[in-house]
Amino acid sequence: MADTTELKNHVSQKRPLLAQSLMDSSEPEPTSRVLVIYTGGTIGMKTNDNGVYEPKEDFLVNKLRTLPMFHDKEYAESHFAEDEEDFLVMPPKEFLGVRSKQGHQKGRRVMYRIMEYKPLLDSSNMMMTDWGKIASDLYDHYDHYDGFVVLHGTDTMAYTASALSFMCENLGKTIILTGSQIPIFEVRSDGRDNFLSSLIMAGLYNIPEVLVCFDNKILRGNRTIKNDAGSFAAFISPNLPPIATLEIRISVDWSAVFRAPGTEKFRVHTNMCQNVGLLRMFPGITTQTVRGFLQPPMQGVVLQTYGAGNAPDNRPDLLNVLKEASNIGVIIINITQCTRGCVMTSYATGKALEDSGVICGGDMTPEAALTKLSYVLSKETWTLEKKRKFVKRNLRGEMTVVAKENITILDFELIETVARALSVSSTEEVKKLRDALYPSLMCAAAQTGDNQALEKLRSLGGNFSSHNQDGRTALHVACREGHVSTVQYLLHQGASVHVKDCNGITPLLDAIKGKHMSIIRLLMKTGAILTLKPFVLAMELCCAAAMEDIETLQAFRSAGADLNEMDYDKRTALHVAVDTECKRSVHFLLDNGASWTLQDIFGNTALDCAKKRNSREIIEMIEKKEQEASLNTENGT
Ligand SMILES: NC(=O)C[C@H](N)C(=O)O
Structure with missing residues (x-):
């Protein structure tokens, strides 16, 4: 064993060294490692002897090594270890143009390795087995890289992106598919930007989704459609805004990022079911065509219907064929032929499909619906019932979850938790959920006069005109409860005094019911008016008079009520007060112009x-009042 002097020497020698190595600026800066899976596509193509584009082996990677924006040769030579020779490295961060304030992993060098497939494919030649190969490679290299880029042809990129989104279970890292419309080495090309942007996003941002990067946008893969054969903006995401945009700043909508719930490890599911198909409705489609399409071995069909999910409901022949197929276990999903929008059962023609066992596909793209079916159907251990259940469910942010309007919740802190639990995955969905929850939360805050909570809700996007399922707004509730400062606050924030709840009650009537005089005055000052029908008002007054409820009479009076309003029998509150011998009511009414x-x-x-x-x-x-009145007339007052 070493003696103490030896130990001391050892420590004194080692300590400064350790401290130095941590501070030494010549030490390699931290890196992010990205695996680029190069499957083919225009991005790496070259014109062949016949004058058409064709993928060419080893062409892309060798060329990229010569371009400083794709490879910092000097850095690689001085910093790369032996086993890193086949890596490329991006220029230092100062040259990447990453100016976003938050979310990215600051100061990292992006190193990447290109795994080139053999043969390289035009994406039109791809099969479902190719999706399986990509998924397997992602799995095999998952632990060794921070992010992944898949270089892919544009023609079927939306299918691959959708399929991978389902095949990658419990994904925790960024996977970006990209490509180009013009090969990367032509003078004019969208490929350079698309590839560089993808490397930056995959290397520096953790967005645990399968994404498509094109035309300076990061789109959720299973929401994309190739929409333009000739434009650099080839892809759209019609029902979901981009997850990120790469402009002067890179902005990521973090609230829209879909995160896999649970604590399970990443795995891939590669054996997709091929017995699926897309069937587009058209006027006059024959029953034989549909029947033929649904024949075994077909297991799942995406039915593209008209508008908001409609198919003819005057074609029992057609509906019967769908029903028969559904009954023998074919899963049929209804999606719209429209690029934007979703399937709803608001028309009889849509309802007829639902009644035939067809599942509503919401706002899924055809690519997402087809690959979701293929994924779900390939789960061999699942029962048919479970498969149908999962087809309906939002699995990877591929469909918009519409929160039920009547959700009520008492704890303000729960909104985010609820959003997560519902797998809410987009800003749109969060907005919908918020719209469903906030009115109830605002009413709860108004009930206790909690202005702070109201302000918090407002700052989070709450709208004081929104109402709960009974049509009641925060202002109604605050007026009923008599919280003057809350009413003041709400009016100050623009809450409407005119809004009526489901029973036709305005905030003013609530304040009258609660007999809150200062609130009534405040509302009147803000322009509130009594909206009761005259005979209804008369009955209210008569009741109050009969019960000697002076405060209510006073409240109505302050709200501008005419105390001489007559009921069905043309009786006024004074008639009733007299007949019930409620002297205080008579007194009040006479004093107030009855x-x-x-x-x-x-x-x-x-x-x-x-x-x-x-x-x-x-x-x-009464006689005393009569005398006073005649005196006043004589005096001309
Ligand atoms: N722009 C492209 O990449 C189109 C090409 N045909 C492909 O999908 O592979």
């Missing part, structure tokens, strides 16, 4: 009623 001369349908005035009842005190009160 007329003792109005006749009901029986020809009686309030004074007549008092005389009939021989209510002396009341007669006196």
Whole structure:
């Protein structure tokens, strides 16, 4: 064993060395490793002797090594270890143009290795087995790389991206598919930007999804469609905004990023079911065509219908064929032929399909619907029921989850948790969920007069005009509960005093019911008006008069109510107050302009009623008012 002097020497020699190595600027900077799986496509093609584009072996990687924007030769020579020789390295961060404020892994060099497939394929030649090969390679190299880029032809890129999104289970790293419309080494090419952007995103950002990078946008792969054969903006994502945009700044919509729930490890599912198909409806499609299409071994069909998911409901022949197929276990998904929008069952023609066992595919693209079917159907251990259930479910952010409007929740902190639990995966969905939850949350906050909570909800995008399932807004509730400062706050934020709930109740009526005078005044000042029908108002007044509820009479009065309003029998509150001998009501009504001369349908005035009842005190009160009135007339006041 070493003696103490030896140990001391060892420590004194080692310590400064260790400290030095941590601080030495000549040490390699941290790196991100990206694996580029090069499958083919225009991006790496060359014109052949016949003057047409063709992929060429080893052409891409050798050429890239000569381009400084793709490979920092000097750095590679001085820094790469022996086993890193086949890597390329991007220029230092100062030259990458990454200016986003957050989210990326700062200061990393992006190293990448290109794994070239043999043969390289035009993507039109790809098969489902090629998706399996890509998925397997992703799995095999998953632990050794930070991110992945798949160079791919554009023609079937949306299919591959959709398929990979399902095949990659519990994905935790970025996978980006890209390609180009013009080969990367032509003078004009979209390939350089697309590839460089993909390397940067895959190397520096953790967006654990299968994405497509094209034309300075990062789109969720299973939402994409190749939409333009000739444009650099070849892909669209019609039902979901880009996850990220690469402009002067790189902006990532982090709230839209889909994250696999759970704690399971990454794995891939490679044996996709090939017995699937796309069937596009057209007017006059024959039953034989549909029947033929649905014949075994067909296991799953994506039915592209009209508009919001409609097919003829006057064709029992057709519907029967679909029903028969569904009954024997063929899974049929209904998606729209429209590029944008989703399938709903708001038309009888759409409902008829649903009744035939066809599953609503929401806003899935044809590519996503087809590959989802292929994925789900290949799960051999799943029952048919489970497969149908999973087809309906949002598995990888491929469809928009519409939150049910009547969700209620009491805890403000739960919104994000709920969003996660529902696999909410896009800004659109989060907005929908928020719209469903916020009104209830705002009403709950208003109930307790919690202005801070209201302000928090507002800052998170809450809209004070939104109402809960009973049509009630935060203002209704605050008015009913009598929280003056909350009402003030809400009015200040533009909450409407005119909105009516499902029962036609306005915030003003709520304040009257709650007998909150200062709130009534505040609402009146803001332009609120009493919206009750005259006879309904009269009945309210009569009731209050009969119950000697002076506060309610006062509240109505402050809200501008005419105290002489008549009910069905043309009776006023004063008639009722007299007949019920509620002296305080009579007093209040007389003091506030109630007329003792109005006749009901029986020809009686309030004074007549008092005389009939021989209510002396009341007669006196009325007569006193009569005298005051005649004096005032004489004095001209
Ligand atoms: N732009 C392209 O990549 C088109 C090519 N035909 C392909 O899909 O491989």
